Amino acid sequence: MDKKQAWLQLVREKSQHYLNLHDGGFDERMQAQLESCDYEEQTVTYSFPTLSWQINEKGGIHGGAIAGMFDTALGVVANFTAGENEATTTDMTISFLRGVEYGMRLRMKVYIVKAGRSLIRQRAELTDAATGKLLATASGSWMPL
Secondary structure (H helix, E strand, C coil): CCHHHHHHHHHHHHHHHHHCCCCCCHHHHCCCEEEEEECCCCEEEEEEECCHHHECCCCEECHHHHHHHHHHHHHHHHHHHCCCCCEEEEEEEEEECCCCECCCEEEEEEEEEEECCCCEEEEEEEEECCCCCEEEEEEEEEEEC
């Protein structure tokens, strides 16, 4: 198996593992699904539903739930990027550009910016899957443990 095929397999296996731990935890409750990955671009794309428990007082999706989507997707990618180790979030910055409404299907594309031994840098874009409109962006660092 060449390096590209090994990477693609790792993305599929680790995404399946971390998003479906069957522990009732936060990442599993987000119901993210792997959509695609691109070895050359070093990107991984996940889809997220909007769920009733994520609604804020105005009926839209709570900013904390959106932050959780970013941390879930970026965290999964950091965990397989870290190799044998897992990784933990050290910092994350989010820019909210448009409101996210209940009922939207969301797509998040994660970009691996730099995969170092002591720090993994990433960025991500959250879009409305139906229209392609950019809703939010995030960037941050994850430390292999």
